[in-house]
Amino acid sequence: MSHSPLLNLPGPSQDLLDDIESALAEAREFVSDFDPELVVIFSPDHYNGFFYRLMPPFCIGTAAAGVGDFGTQSGPLDVPADLATDLATAVLDADVDVAFSASMEVDHGTVQPLQKLFGDAASRPVIPIFINSVATPLAPLRRVRALGTAVGQYLSTLDKRVLVIGSGGLSHDPPVPTLATAPPAALERIVHARPMTPEQRQARQAAVIQAAQEFARGEGKLQPLNPEWDHRFLQIVDGGHLEDVDGWATSWIAHEAGNSAHEIRTWVAAFAALAAAGPYKTTVRYYKAAPELIAGFAIRTAVPST
Template identity: 70%
Template sequence: MPLAVCCVSHSPLLELPGPGPELLDEVGGALDRARDFVREFDPELVVLFSPDHYNGFFYKLMPPFCLGTAATGIGDYGTYAGPLDVPEHEALGLASALLDAGIDIATSAEMEVDHGTVQPLQRLFGDATARPVIPIFVNSVATPLGPLRRVRALGTAVGRHLATLERRVLVIGSGGLSHDPPVPRRATAPEPVLDRIVRGRPMTTEQRQARQSAVIDAARDFAAGDSALQPLNPDWDRAFLDLVDTGALAAVDDWDNDEITRTAGNSAHEVRTWVAAFSALAAQGSYRTDVRYYRPAPELIAGFAVRTARPADETNDDRSDE
């Protein structure tokens, strides 16, 4: 049955004070075009590849991949808090198919998801619960990280299973591109932070507010050029997007994780969600990307991109903003 892809960067700063109106209008326009694409496709099911920022997954047990058979948004950075509409039977069927295909997928019957999962649902549908969704966590932050070829294998296996369903399925990848926001790292985090990212101790309301304020301050300093955060890398971003647009996904199989970090930042590994999503589509044949948007956006501490795609023989050409 029909399959389509929409990959989008996410940023908590889209929901917070700080970014200027010109940037928000431009990014909002690109997201609106993606939303139009999604509305026209009218998916009956969504499969969403997304990272986590130590809100639902912690070092006490950090799988490379995990599929949720039920999921709840935690409501960080002004996003939706509450249960998502996860079809348990179909989620379990996908998990079984992935295991049969040799993908060591973990499952969670109580997955907690943050803005990385919820924001694209809200932006593309207006409501995080508007469509049934199967969330798939792809570890993109907590080291050590597995090889990208396993992410591509995950996406390929997902796409092959989705081809057997009698439903229109939208595959979303959420994250990227080059960016190095102030996400804690196990090697350097102080003990109170370790208590959260290792043991999963819940944050208090005051702690969440303090983190939100710190992100706003970090973005302001980064945009002003007064920050120790690693700069964005538009050349790396555009090279990655070229691989996506041309279908040359196998090129990532030999990418070195340490080199990605050095070149594009600690959180650039979120492009794993894009690799998985486009690999799912590529499993059904050649494709073409439609909506194309990219902007290095220091105010969002991110190389911000949007891509939509369908199989090559079904796609209308709507390439813009690059």
């Protein structure tokens, strides 16, 4: 499923929020019926827990807490440390280099989907897996797929009902600072993890709201959404042809769908994890090109075909 800080902020129309909420309600019903004993979530970070002073391509959390950005839940998640450690070991044994963190900080990209699906982000045991989707250079998609496969192979050995979540927008290019263009204050934050003051957080939130309003009016300098590209990606996911994205270059994704479209990495990893147990079929299918959220917003649920 996609996430957006603007779901928690003033600005989006009630019609759009109601439309998305209807699809989220279907996803919640799917999750409730499954009643997972463990949740594994692949998610990005937006310079709230991971920074350029040390930026791994992948990281598994053996303990984690939400930072509470954009109105999302703050505080510890219920991470089963032994299981998370075993998972990290299994992924390394599968020849995928992954970091691990015993003090992971996660932002809305992780917490918002958990809240939307469960109400309380800490209500179920969860293993967070960070995939760098913002801070270039990025891992190639074939390695992201290998990560997901390795995770899925481990999960298939557990005698548990496991829900796997991929959290990321499709085409979108919101105002996220980059190493090449960030002003000095932003560089201090994205490189050295300099905490933002309450005033800076408020200013950042106001800037995001303003950018979304301009974008929805067809103004500003943000790259347009690309629904055609989004639907092509969703066709690949729905058809189970994940290997088709192996050759998608980072530069090509950014050119076609925006710098933050790299968050599709979380979808690729999640579906690769499911595919490790065999063929799958998607059930709930939702997509909305939503300029008010500066995102191609999508939701999919899927189960093994057998």
